[in-house]
Structures are given as C-alpha cells and as structure tokens.
Amino acid sequence: MLSLSPTLQARLSQPLKIGSFEVKSRVLQSPLSGVTDLVFRRLVRRYAPDSMMYTEMVNATGLHYVKQLPKIMEVDPNERPISIQLFDCRPDFLAEAAVKAVAEGADTVDINMGCPVNKITKNGGGSSLLRQPEVAEAIVREVVKAVDVPVTVKTRIGWNDKEITILDFAKRMEDAGAKMITVHGRTRAQGYNGNARWEWIAKVKEILSIPVIGNGDIFSVEAAVRCLEETGADGVMCSRGTLGYPFLVGEVDHFLKTGELLPAPTPIERLQCAREHLYALWEYKGDRGVRQARKHLTWYAKGFTGAADLRGQLSLVETVQQGLDLIDKAIEKISSGYEPEDWGLGTGDWGLGKNFRF
Numbered sequence: 450m451l452s453l454s455p456t457l458q459a460r461l462s463q464p465l466k467i468g469s470f471e472v473k474s475r476v477l478q479s480p481l482s483g484v485t486d487l488v489f490r491r492l493v494r495r496y497a498p499d500s501m502m503y504t505e506m507v508n509a510t511g512l513h514y515v516k517q518l519p520k521i522m523e524v525d526p527n528e529r530p531i532s533i534q535l536f537d538c539r540p541d542f543l544a545e546a547a548v549k550a551v552a553e554g555a556d557t558v559d560i561n562m563g564c565p566v567n568k569i570t571k572n573g574g575g576s577s578l579l580r581q582p583e584v585a586e587a588i589v590r591e592v593v594k595a596v597d598v599p600v601t602v603k604t605r606i607g608w609n610d611k612e613i614t615i616l617d618f619a620k621r622m623e624d625a626g627a628k629m630i631t632v633h634g635r636t637r638a639q640g641y642n643g644n645a646r647w648e649w650i651a652k653v654k655e656i657l658s659i660p661v662i663g664n665g666d667i668f669s670v671e672a673a674v675r676c677l678e679e680t681g682a683d684g685v686m687c688s689r690g691t692l693g694y695p696f697l698v699g700e701v702d703h704f705l706k707t708g709e710l711l712p713a714p715t716p717i718e719r720l721q722c723a724r725e726h727l728y729a730l731w732e733y734k735g736d737r738g739v740r741q742a743r744k745h746l747t748w749y750a751k752g753f754t755g756a757a758d759l760r761g762q763l764s765l766v767e768t769v770q771q772g773l774d775l776i777d778k779a780i781e782k783i784s785s786g787y788e789p790e791d792w793g794l795g796t797g798d799w800g801l802g803k804n805f806r807f
Contacts, residue, residue, distance in 0.1 A: 451670065453708060457677055461705055465501075465660060465684055468599030468628035470556055472530050474499035475684035476673070476702040477631075477662060478691060480506055480534040480559065480603070483741070487523055488729045492722065493691060494528060496699025501530045506561045508574075509537035509546035520734075524554040532601070536561035538573030540587045544595035551596045557628075558596055560588060562604040565637045576637035579608050582618055586625045593626035601629040603664070603686075606649040609638035619653045619661075631662040631686050641689070650680040662686050670710060673701040693748025695722065716753040717783050723749035724776045731769040739769050746772060753783055 453461075464471040478485065478493050480503035490502045505521040512518070512535075524531050533550035535558065537543050547558045562585055564575030571577075578585040585602075592600045602622045607613035619630055632653050634645035645665025654661040663682035667673050668690040676685055691697045700711050714722070723746050730738035730745075746763035750756045759779050766772040 451674060451704070451710060453674065453705070454678060457674075458708075460681075461677070461684075467557055467601065467660060470530070470599050472499070472501050474501070474702045475677075475705055476698050477501045477684060477686040478503060478698050479631075479664065479686045479688035480504060480532075480561070481688060481692075482506055482564075483744075484692065486521060486730075486733075487525060487528075488726065488733050488738075489695065489745075490528060490531075491525070491729070492695040492726060493698050496696050497702050499530075500698050500702055501532060501557075502528060503559060504531070504533045506534045506536045506564065507546065507550070509535050509542040510539065512546045512549060513542050518549065518553065522550070522553055526554060529554075530556045532557040532559045534559040534561050534603070535592075536564060536569060536574040538578065538581070538584055538588070540584075540591035543588050544591040547592045547596045547600070551598055555598060557599045557601050558592060559601045559603055559631075560592065560627075562602055563633050563637075565605070565640050570637070576605050576608065579604065579614055579618055579637065580612070582614070582621050585618070586621050589622055589625035589627050599628035600626060601631070602627045603631040603633070605633045605635055605637055606646060607636045609636050612636075613649065615649055615653055616656060619657055623657050623659050627659065629660040629662065629683075630657065631664050633688075634663070634665040647676055647680050650676075650682055654681045654683075660684065664688060667697075667701075669697075670701050670704045674704070677705075693719070693723075693745060693751065695726075716756075717780055719749050719752075720776050720780050720783075724773060724780075727769060727772045727776070736768075739766060739772065742766070742772065746776075750779070753779075755779065755782060 461475050464473050465475050482505050485505050507522055533555040535546050550558050562578040569575035606615040632650045634647050634650050650663045660683035662684045663676045663680050664686040667685050667687045673685045687698050703711050726745055727742045730742045743764050747760040750760045762775050
C-alpha cells in the first residue's frame with residue numbers, strides 16, 4: 450500500500466515558498482509547448498486548484514518585435530497561481546519580456562533553460578544555456594532586477610553524459626537570484642529517452658537553499674512519491690503524464706495532502722473530458738483549435754475496446770461536430786456494454802514514452 454514516510458509528510462505539510470510567494474501545493478503543472486494553453490490549464494486546475502500552472506514558453510525576441518501580445522501569454526485573472534515561462538539568450542530582451550509577463554498577471558517568471566529542441570538550442574535558448582553559464586547568470590540577474598515577482602529556472606542535468614554540469618549551474622542560478630529551480634533528470638542529448646536520473650536532483654537539493662522541484666518520469670502518484678522520497682525535492686512537476694490525463698496533478702496533490710489515492714477516472718469520464726477539451730478549444734481558437742485538439746483527443750482515447758480505431762479517426766477530425774460525434778458514439782458503445790481491454794494503464798501513463806516529442 451502506498452504511503453508517505455513521516456519525514457516526507459512533515460516536509461511537505463507546509464506551503465511551497467518561492468521567494469515571497471506561497472503556493473499551497475507541492476505539485477506543479479509543467480509548461481508544455483503546444484499544450485498548456487488557457488483551455489488545458491483550466492482542466493488541470495479543476496482537479497488541482499492550488500497548484501502552480503505554467504504557460505507555454507514565450508519567445509522573448511519575438512515578444513520584443515510584436516505590438517500585440519501572443520495568445521499563449523493570455524492569462525485568466527482567476528487562474529492563480531500562474532507563471533509565465535520565457536525563453537531566449539538575450540538578458541535585455543528577457544528582462545523586457547518579464548515586465549510584460551508580470552503585467553499580464555504572472556505570479557512568478559520562469560526562464561526555460563532546459564528545452565532540448567534544435568530550433569530553440571541553435572539560437573542560444575533552452576538547454577544550450579547549460580553550456581553558457583555566464584549568459585544564464587546574466588539573464589537571471591537582469592530579469593530579477595526588472596520585476597518584483599520571484600524568478601525561477603527550469604533546466605536539465607547537463608548537455609550530455611560527458612557534460613553533466615547541473616551542480617555548478619544550479620548554484621550559479623541561486624547566486625544570481627533565482628528563487629526556485631526545477632530540474633529535469635535528463636541531459637539534453639537524452640531528449641525524452643531513457644530514464645530520468647533522479648539522483649542528480651537529490652544532489653542539487655543537497656547544495657541549494659532555494660526550493661528544488663523534481664521533474665522527469667512523473668507518470669503516476671506512485672512515481673511522484675518515489676521521486677520525492679528519493680530526491681528530498683521540495684515538490685514535483687508533472688509533464689508528459691498529463692497529456693490526455695489532466696487529472697494527474699490533482700491526484701498527486703490529493704495524495705500528498707491526505708494520504709488517500711483517488712479512484713482513476715473511467716474511460717467514459719476520460720472521453721467526457723476529451724469532449725469538453727475539444728469544444729473549449731474550438732470556442733477559444735475556432736477551426737485552428739479543432740486542428741490543435743487532434744493530438745489531445747488521441748491521447749485521451751486509450752484503455753477500451755475500439756480505442757485504436759477511434760484514435761485514428763480523431764487524428765483526422767476537420768470540424769468540432771465531427772469530433773463530438775465520434776466521442777459521443779464511443780461513449781455510447783462503452784455504456785452499452787463494451788468490455789475494457791485494459792484499464793490498468795496507471796494514472797497518466799499513456800505509453801507516450803521515449804518516442805514522444807514536443
């Protein structure tokens with residue numbers, strides 16, 4: 450039976466303090482490009498009202514040259530706590546972008562120093578900053594000077610196995626003024642392959658006084674508890690485990706607060722959530738939202754007879770009504786007595802695994 454050790458219980462019983470800002474949850478929803486828009490965050494928030502949410506990462510250079518703020522920066526005044534994540538390699542542009550982020554309602558500003566995608570790293574952003582610690586320091590110092598909210602950093606353990614530099618890098622970020630650091634336990638070269646090496650998160654926690662958040666392979670409540678026990682981290686950040694499963698952050702948060710495992714949603718409940726997600730994206734973004742919904746819909750469609758066929762159809766939907774009709778028919782079939790193939794997928798673990806990219 451899953452349980453929290455007394456030490457872990459005592460450590461996590463207090464709010465998470467990020468500088469002067471307090472969060473009443475030790476479970477955070479990771480920023481995910483193309484995923485964590487306003488609609489997705491609202492779904493996660495329903496089950497995890499106290500958790501910190503993050504916007505998709507915002508390009509500070511692009512923000513410098515536009516007159517109108519991009520939709521990915523849009524924040525609902527009621528969705529707190531909320532952080533806006535920025536990326537770039539120019540300290541002045543990032544400071545300018547941070548001011549705009551705070552004006553939009555950000556409770557904290559997060560700097561992405563971990564994205565492994567080539568189009569980000571080749572321009573000096575994301576995890577390429579692990580190879581430019583002086584630039585990373587300058588970024589944090591400039592952003593800290595520019596805003597009156599806590600500045601945080603999300604990064605990886607290193608560039609590759611020969612350049613695991615996280616200990617020196619994390620200390621530099623703290624010294625530059627970062628109030629929290631999230632460490633994804635993989636190198637840039639790993640991408641999302643192999644296992645997250647949580648032992649490096651533990652090592653970072655040992656040398657820093659600011660909160661350290663563990664990230665990587667948090668696909669279930671069990672994994673979250675194991676990560677917290679093994680690393681001594683101050684909290685966990687859920688990423689890929691929430692794709693098609695916006696319940697995960699709330700499930701982990703509930704267990705950490707009560708010691709009680711919530712029952713996993715049924716296939717019908719997951720499809721009902723998919724239906725709501727599709728409709729809300731269409732209302733928010735029109736036909737573009739329907740196209741963006743395709744990937745979400747395929748992530749939801751797991752664990753019941755006919756799921757594979759349904760995924761294929763949902764990946765091609767052209768209109769909101771087409772998508773709603775497909776989901777409604779699937780719900781009707783399940784309700785009429787279809788036997789589930791395998792409901793024991795584990796909370797949030799949809800087999801995305803090492804080949805998933807975002």
